[in-house]
Structure formats: C-alpha cells, structure tokens
Amino acid sequence: MENKKMIPAKLPPDIYRALEDVVGQEYISQDRAVLECYSKFSVDAGGTLKKHMKDPSNIPACIVYPESTEDVQAIMRICNRYKINVIPFTNGMITFSGPTTPDPTVCVHVSRMNKVLDVNEDTLTARVEAYVDYAQLQAEAMKKGLWNGGTPLATTICKISSQSAFAGVWQTDHKYGTLSRNIVSIKVVMPSGDVLVTGSDSVSGMETFWEYGPGPDLYSLIRGSGGTTGIVTEVVCKLHTWCGETELPEPPAGRPSIQTFTEAKYDTAPFPKRHTLLWAEFDDLEAEIAALRKIGQAGIGVGLNATGVYNAYYCSQTQDMTLDRVKNKFFPPYNLYVILQGIVSQGQLDYEESVVRDIIAEVNGRFLTEEYKGDVLYALAPWNLDCIRHVTGYRMNRHSYCGSNILGGPIDTVARKTREVWSKALNTFGETYVTDRGGMDDTPFLYSSNHGGRYWLTEADVYPDMNKPELLQRAQATVACGMVNTIADKYGPGANGLGVSIEPVTSFMPEVGPNAYLLFRKIRNVFDPKGICAAGRQVFTKAEYDAFPEQALAGFNKLRQMHGLQPIER
Amino acid sequence: MAVDNSKLEKIVGKKNVLADEATLMQFSQDQSFVAPRRPDAVVYVETVEQVQQLVKLANETLTPIVPFSSGLTLRGAAIADQGGIILNMSRMKKIIEIDDENLFAMVEPGVTYKQLQDELTPKGLKVMIPFGAPADRSVLTSYLERDPVMAAPCFEDGNSLIMDTEIVLPNGDIFHTGNWASGGRPGAPSGPIRTNILRMWTGAQGTLGIMTKMVVQVSYMPAQRKIFFIPFKSLAEAVEPMKRIQRREIGSESFIINSFNLAALLTESWKVPSKFPVKAADAKEFEQIRKVLPAYTMAVVINGPKRRTEEKIAYEVTALKELCDSLNVQLLESLPNITGAENIIDAEILRPWGVLRKFNYKGSVHDLTFKAPITKIAELEKLMFDLALQAGYPAADIGMYLMPLERGRAIHCEFDLHCTAADEAERETVKTLWQKASAELINNGAYFDRPYGIWAPLMYSRAAVYSQMLQKLKAETDPNNILNPGKLCFA
Numbered sequence A: 001m002e003n004k005k006m007i008p009a010k011l012p013p014d015i016y017r018a019l020e021d022v023v024g025q026e027y028i029s030q031d032r033a034v035l036e037c038y039s040k041f042s043v044d045a046g047g048t049l050k051k052h053m054k055d056p057s058n059i060p061a062c063i064v065y066p067e068s069t070e071d072v073q074a075i076m077r078i079c080n081r082y083k084i085n086v087i088p089f090t091n092g093m094i095t096f097s098g099p100t101t102p103d104p105t106v107c108v109h110v111s112r113m114n115k116v117l118d119v120n121e122d123t124l125t126a127r128v129e130a131y132v133d134y135a136q137l138q139a140e141a142m143k144k145g146l147w148n149g150g151t152p153l154a155t156t157i158c159k160i161s162s163q164s165a166f167a168g169v170w171q172t173d174h175k176y177g178t179l180s181r182n183i184v185s186i187k188v189v190m191p192s193g194d195v196l197v198t199g200s201d202s203v204s205g206m207e208t209f210w211e212y213g214p215g216p217d218l219y220s221l222i223r224g225s226g227g228t229t230g231i232v233t234e235v236v237c238k239l240h241t242w243c244g245e246t247e248l249p250e251p252p253a254g255r256p257s258i259q260t261f262t263e264a265k266y267d268t269a270p271f272p273k274r275h276t277l278l279w280a281e282f283d284d285l286e287a288e289i290a291a292l293r294k295i296g297q298a299g300i301g302v303g304l305n306a307t308g309v310y311n312a313y314y315c316s317q318t319q320d321m322t323l324d325r326v327k328n329k330f331f332p333p334y335n336l337y338v339i340l341q342g343i344v345s346q347g348q349l350d351y352e353e354s355v356v357r358d359i360i361a362e363v364n365g366r367f368l369t370e371e372y373k374g375d376v377l378y379a380l381a382p383w384n385l386d387c388i389r390h391v392t393g394y395r396m397n398r399h400s401y402c403g404s405n406i407l408g409g410p411i412d413t414v415a416r417k418t419r420e421v422w423s424k425a426l427n428t429f430g431e432t433y434v435t436d437r438g439g440m441d442d443t444p445f446l447y448s449s450n451h452g453g454r455y456w457l458t459e460a461d462v463y464p465d466m467n468k469p470e471l472l473q474r475a476q477a478t479v480a481c482g483m484v485n486t487i488a489d490k491y492g493p494g495a496n497g498l499g500v501s502i503e504p505v506t507s508f509m510p511e512v513g514p515n516a517y518l519l520f521r522k523i524r525n526v527f528d529p530k531g532i533c534a535a536g537r538q539v540f541t542k543a544e545y546d547a548f549p550e551q552a553l554a555g556f557n558k559l560r561q562m563h564g565l566q567p568i569e570r
Numbered sequence B: 001m002a003v004d005n006s007k008l009e010k011i012v013g014k015k016n017v018l019a020d021e022a023t024l025m026q027f028s029q030d031q032s033f034v035a036p037r038r039p040d041a042v043v044y045v046e047t048v049e050q051v052q053q054l055v056k057l058a059n060e061t062l063t064p065i066v067p068f069s070s071g072l073t074l075r076g077a078a079i080a081d082q083g084g085i086i087l088n089m090s091r092m093k094k095i096i097e098i099d100d101e102n103l104f105a106m107v108e109p110g111v112t113y114k115q116l117q118d119e120l121t122p123k124g125l126k127v128m129i130p131f132g133a134p135a136d137r138s139v140l141t142s143y144l145e146r147d148p149v150m151a152a153p154c155f156e157d158g159n160s161l162i163m164d165t166e167i168v169l170p171n172g173d174i175f176h177t178g179n180w181a182s183g184g185r186p187g188a189p190s191g192p193i194r195t196n197i198l199r200m201w202t203g204a205q206g207t208l209g210i211m212t213k214m215v216v217q218v219s220y221m222p223a224q225r226k227i228f229f230i231p232f233k234s235l236a237e238a239v240e241p242m243k244r245i246q247r248r249e250i251g252s253e254s255f256i257i258n259s260f261n262l263a264a265l266l267t268e269s270w271k272v273p274s275k276f277p278v279k280a281a282d283a284k285e286f287e288q289i290r291k292v293l294p295a296y297t298m299a300v301v302i303n304g305p306k307r308r309t310e311e312k313i314a315y316e317v318t319a320l321k322e323l324c325d326s327l328n329v330q331l332l333e334s335l336p337n338i339t340g341a342e343n344i345i346d347a348e349i350l351r352p353w354g355v356l357r358k359f360n361y362k363g364s365v366h367d368l369t370f371k372a373p374i375t376k377i378a379e380l381e382k383l384m385f386d387l388a389l390q391a392g393y394p395a396a397d398i399g400m401y402l403m404p405l406e407r408g409r410a411i412h413c414e415f416d417l418h419c420t421a422a423d424e425a426e427r428e429t430v431k432t433l434w435q436k437a438s439a440e441l442i443n444n445g446a447y448f449d450r451p452y453g454i455w456a457p458l459m460y461s462r463a464a465v466y467s468q469m470l471q472k473l474k475a476e477t478d479p480n481n482i483l484n485p486g487k488l489c490f491a
C-alpha cells in the first residue's frame, strides 16, 4: 500500500453554501467521516482498488439529502450552472457507484424520499418515492391483494429507483419479466433541473396507468442509464394479483438472536398460501436444459430457474458451511426449481404441478422430497420465502461480490456460452476464490425471463478478498475478459444480458450496434449537454473518449487482441 | 427540396422509381381525415443496403423520406406531409427465420399477418394479431406502432412481443438491438447499452429510424379453445365483471364488443375488405343480426394447451362460473338467436380480421383509438354518445371494441364513426364530430398513446417537457429532419 495521504476534492465554498440553502445545514455534509461512508461501496472492486491506491477521486466532495423532487431540482440547477458533477445514490450495493472523475462530485442521497405514495387497485399500480424498497412496497401492496411481481437477490432493501437505473432481475422474471417491463412511469430530474415524466403520466390530465408514449417512448432512454440521465425521484410500478396472505409468514422458529442467527431453522419459513416450490435434479446439463425448455414452453409458473452449485452460497448460513457444501457437492450439480402460484384457484396450482411432474418424468429427472434427499430439501428452504421476498442475497457475499458476467439469450445457447466464456476468463487470469468457478463445471445460474421460456439470463461472479489488491485486479480483468470475449464471439447485446453497459466497454467496443456508442453519445447530449451526471460512467463524450488514459486503453486493447479484435486507435 | 429521380434509379433501378400521376395520387392519401399530399416519388426497395443508400441520399439532398410498409395503418401516418420520397418496403417480404424451439420469427417490413400465420400454421404456431388488423397489414409496422394484440389481456409482463431488431438510423447507419446487437444470433430483446432501447423507435411513425427487420415472439397454437359470452345492457354494467375476471387472471383473450361491431363481424354476406375505403353493401342481414344482439357482449377465451388440455380448461371454467354466479351475470357458451356464432368468433381469435366487414356499412370508418383506466370507460362512452347526439349522428351507429390490457391495468378502446367516403356533406359532418370527440375525449382522460394526425397536437400540447425532449432527440439524431417530417411533435 502506498504511503501517501488521500486528499479528496472540495467544492468551492459558495457552491456548498448554495446547496446548503436548498436542504438546510442538517442535510448536507462534507465531513470526512461522512464522505468516507460513500467512498467504498460494499461490492465494488473498482472503488476498493482506488482505495488501496489512495486515489482521492474515490471520495465525493459533499453529500446532500434532498427531501423532495423540488429539492433535487434546485440541487441539479446549481450543479449544472457551475458544472459540478453529480452522482445519485441509494444503497450503494451495485457493482459501481462512486464518483467517476477526479473533479469534485456531489453525491445525492435520496434517503429522505422514502414513502409509498399510493397503491391503486384500479390501475394496478403503486407510486413510490426514490428510496422505497421492495420490502416496503410489498408490505403495502399485499394489504390489497397485490404485489409488484418480484425482488432481486440483492435483498429486499434494494430501491426501485436505483434498480431502474441498472439491474432489476428477479427470481420471478419468468412470468413478470424483470423490472424493465414493470414500470408504468418514471419521474426524473434532468441535469437542467427540469422534470421529465414518462408514460401516460407525462400528459397533463391523464391518469398514471400506461407505460408507453405519447409516441416514441422516452422511458427507454432512462431505464438502465446508470444515473446518467438524471435523478429518479418517483417510480410508478405495476402491481399484479397476489394470492398469498396479507402478510408474509414468518419462520416458525421465530426471529433469531444475534447469537443464533446462523442457525438454519430461522431460515425455514413456510410458503405463503397457494404457493408451491418444486425442486428437481438431473443427471446432466442436457436433461436439465430439456426440462427447463419444456416447462418454459408450457407457459406455467411464476419463476423458473436453475441454481446448481450457487445454492451453496445462497442457502448456507455460514462461510464454513458454504465451503464445506461446495467441496462435498452437497447440492445436486444439475437442478432446477419452479415457483407456482394458484392465482385462479387451487385447481391452477394442482394443474401446474401435474405438468411439472410430467415433464420431469419425461427427462428422467427426480424431485427432491422429504424421503429423497430430505436434508438437501431442508437446506434449500430459504428459497421458500425468497421466491417472493429475497433475504439470501447478502449471504452470497463471500469476501465480496465484485463483478459479474451476465449473459442473455435462448436457453440452448446461453447456458453453454456462459460456461465457455467464463471458464476461458478464469483459465486466463486464475480464480480469486474457490466459489468463482460456480456453475462452470455443472449448471450455470439460469433465470427464465420470459413466460414462454424464449430468453434467459445467466450469471457468473467473482468473490475476491477485498484486502488483496492483486486479487481485485484479477477479478476486474476476469470480468472484462468475459465481456470482451462475448462481444468478440458476437454473442448478446454487449456488456451484459440486461443490455446495460458502462465505460470503457461502451466506447471501445464499436462492434456493438455497430457503433452504438456514437448514438448514445448523442442521447447523452440530449439529456446532459454539460456532462455532469455520473459523468463518464455509461458513455464518454468525445472529450472524455480522447482523454481516456493511454495506459488503460493499451490494457483494454490487449484484451481485444487476445480475442482476435483489432486494437482501437484513437 | 426534391431529389433527382435518376439518382434514385441508380440505387433501386428504373422500374422501382414511380412518379406517374396515378401512383402519386394513390400514395397521397389513405381513408383517414388526414389532408392528402402528393409525394415526389414512390421508391420500392428490396434490400437494407438500398434503404441505407436512399437515406444517405435524402440527407445529401435534404429530401423527406417516409417509410412505408403495408400502408394499412389507415391513420395518415404514411402520408408525405412535406412531400419527398415514399420509401416503399412492401416488397421486402421475407420471413427470414422461424425458430420453433425458441418461439420467434424474423420478418422484413413487407411480411403480412396472413403471410406469417400461413407459414406458422403447419408448425402448430401462431403470431399474435390485433383485433381488426387487415390480413395484409405489415407485422413489423403493426408491432412497431404498438397495436395491442388479442392476447394482450393476459400479458402480465407488458405488451412487448418485439425481440431483436435491425434499424437504419437517420444518418443511414445500421443499428441492431437485442441479442443481435453484437452481430451474431438474435434471441432476446434487451440492449445494447440501455435495457429497453428498442422502445425508442416504437410509436414513432418512422421519424427516428427505419426498421428493416424485426424478431417477434410466436406462440403455440392451443389444442382446444373454449369461448364464453357475457351479455350486458350497458358498458357500465360490464366494468366490475371485467375487473374481477381479469384480476383473477382467468382466460387469455378477452374483449367487450358492442352490438354494431359484433353484428358486422357476424354478417356473412359482407366481404372482408383488403383495400379502404370500400363501396357500401346491402345492410339487411346486418340489421337483422344487430337487432337481436345484446348492447354489449364480453368474450372470455380459455385456451387449453397441448399438455393436460382438459384439466387446464376445467379449472379456469370452474373459476369463471363461480365468479359469474357471485356477480349474478349470465355466462353463455353461445350467442342467443345466432346459431354458430361461437364458431365464427373461434376462427376470429386466430385470424381476427372479420370485423373489418364493418367497412361495408358506409364505406369508410374513422376510429378513435385510445387507452383509458377501467374506471373511466363508462364515462367516456357516455361522452361519446352525448357528442354524437349533439352532432345528429346516430349513437347506434358507433362501433365499439374494448380490450383489457395487462389484466385490466388499462383498457384499449376503439370507438368508430362511419361515413360514406364520397358524400362530401356527410363526410364533413362526421369529420367535425370526430375532431370534436378527439378533443373532448382527451379533455376527459382518454390517452392517445399513438398520436396520429390531429391527436398529436392535442396530446403534445399537454406534455411540454416530454415534447421538448422528443424534439431534442430528433434534432440530435436526425439533424436534417429527413425522416417523415411533420409527424408527432416534430416540425
């Protein structure tokens, strides 16, 4: 570690005062102790490496806590006028979140905007403020026999606004199709300070009930923009029929104490009413894929996923238990689970279960039951509640969860492609931890994202020890290698199966689109002509492109050449 | 500015550039009230390279270019408001691929619903089609313009059947969305760079790019289908049953149709037209049928897939019956007084263009197509009737079709006005009513998410920031304003 002092950039005092005038003294800070909290995010290898390198650009210059859309507008206007960078922030749990340039950056933490404003049974929608999380939304919606359709593994405390900025992958995407297809309207404060609302809500006098238009759909430019189009202050989500109770059932063992929380019995909640979760195992990947495809095509169920060895990370209560289970192959290497809901009636549940049973028999799979591998089934019980309310995500944090390759596509290609690409990356750079290989020798993590099973997402991750910079670097290289390889092999939309990418993979992979970065540069200019919002994160301006360090480009070009692509010459 | 035809001929060949009076007249109008305007030329293209070259030429010569596929949107979207070239893609008719394992098909802009369905039928597959779409409407354009398909009530995950696409950008560059974005195999809709980017081009009337290929979802044909009818005396009575049935997720296709449209659909002596407007036909059979039909009929379709067909149908039927009993509404398996009507409707579910027989009533039909929250539909229907009364237009001659979307989150509504195209006076009266109704419906919360013709200023004048952002996007991506200028909120 270098023996130097890290001195973060500071805001000019008059700008700080102007921001203070907006939110009041209590809700702004440039105290070093507070800034540090926003400097290293729990899962970010890049941020952690910067910390190791004592890079001051890791730390924002100031944190503001607006209370309303009007506050956010005022903050944006000030920052835009003086060309000060802005970064929106909710939990900081995504794999990138901090300042993106050495220039002083204002971090806008929307934590005071935390109300569910409305649950509308007629339009099947809920209006939430930026800091509302899935758990809060679900609690309110269930009271009216509704729910939002899913939550990410990242835990229920993920905010819907930040999920709209980047991810939004659920265990129940099979029926409900990711957060992308579940937003009716989004309210975003653009760098100019103007508020853009999308969907029917954008037209005065209209109710909020339809997600498109008028005419071309501007939501498409905000979704997945990683904070570069402005700060989302409200989201209107779709709601769907919920057939469970008005509250989720608790584990019968009750709530654990601090001493006992690692005991499995506190993780075994019963299913909500009219829900079934079936686990099956297979002899090989072929049989598993055949079953996934057939169940997908049958158009049943709300969730259809394969987890393989990932179960060891998700369902083990301690790190030791995880490693032991990985080593001893406690969980079946080829498996799937399907989540069924009886929304129409119990008859629906019975019918769908029969169909699953037929299919598993057709491909010679076996169900896990109390009699057959009852201990495995018991160990998998955390999923019982996770199918609708995630709590396990954080358990999967080995040392860290600092990067992923997420591929999308048809089941037959995506499962194999992810194994090929990720294995190659690991073989090139080496593993950072024993769990990095998860799914590469057996089933990769697979999520159905479409009710006909037409397309899927798959994931592979790195879990390095964050205290070891060389492992963090290796992890970064592995992830970048996987991305470049995927694009070089002409597979998928680019950086990941969600279709979202960040720099430098946007501008230095002109094969995507092709030249998608040039179109997106124009789009950035439409929203943010001064380039203050999460500057340089998703797509570089020409100036940022030219200023990208030569050394970093050389590294990137090496990866390109390794995969048979021409180096980029600026 | 006009382009020299010889330059166009160089790109597509002499025979594919038409500038004779008859052709220009033909392409100057459709049956809508949108003002006619003659293009300078109609250019038939067969390849994406030709499209690219034409777009580049249009940029060099500042010539407007209007993408045209089947021209059957019928709402003036393909009229060259500022002259220029009609880029006719109706000969790009290739079904490039049908993937029956991953359930998608890749089509060019000239591929029609009928063509694609004919190709899919032997494979046991179907394309999802909007009610009342002409058989020869382009699948690609119809999806691009967000026509809601008949199965839309049960799309819990949104009305999004488009997967990968190929677009010619306003500067002539090619752009791919979805899994196809890095050039390989298509097969998923997201990206590149932003998750839902393809939606930018939807509802755009060709103003932001020209889509030259689209991958669309296809589905299995059900093994069996059961259709139920619920009669209502008024639309208001139908609201609660529709809400309850949808919220319980019973059935897949479902719609409410009034006696006018249902009678038109069942009038076998009327031909289904393929060109519009048509010559009015004898209405005797139609009048007889319309008399015996209930004011409104809700249809609920329960599909049985290949696996355990009967079991699936049985549990849904039981639930539907219980629900109807508890609501005290009649659930019928056939239409009283019309023998065999259920078979006609059954065939309609797969090829739903029979309702176009309605054109035989007077020759031309002028629709008001919008979306509304379920709580508003009865109020909007009453408003429509009041306006018709004031204008001296018979309320009984308003055709109505309503379809719940995404389990009733929104209701797709179509109100039709009929007139004789050649009767100037009648056309004027109906036009005035149609214009007034457009404005009044919008004033009362009818959301025209696809703002054609006069709906555009009515909508965009209420959406200042949204329009400004669209205009900035247009200026940034199409600085010469060559793509279908004058549409939406664009100059």
Ligand SMILES: Cc1cc2nc3c(=O)[nH]c(=O)nc-3n(C[C@H](O)[C@H](O)[C@H](O)COP(=O)(O)OP(=O)(O)OC[C@H]3O[C@@H](n4cnc5c(N)ncnc54)[C@H](O)[C@@H]3O)c2cc1C
Binding pocket: A043, A087, A088, A089, A090, A091, A092, A093, A094, A095, A096, A097, A110, A130, A152, A153, A154, A155, A157, A158, A159, A161, A162, A163, A165, A166, A167, A168, A169, A170, A226, A227, A228, A230, A231, A232, A233, A393, A394, A396, A397, A401, A534
């Ligand atoms: C263990 C683990 C498991 C995970 N599993 C999943 C999973 O299954 N599915 C999934 O989808 N994701 C998953 N993730 C990643 C997930 O996307 C993020 O954790 C989550 O969305 C981040 O939410 P956050 O509230 O912490 O956002 P932050 O990290 O604070 O922000 C995320 C991004 O959104 C921007 N942003 C934040 N707030 C706003 C706003 N108001 N307006 C505009 N932009 C904003 C930020 O600038 C940043 O670019 C996982 C993460 C972890 C750690």
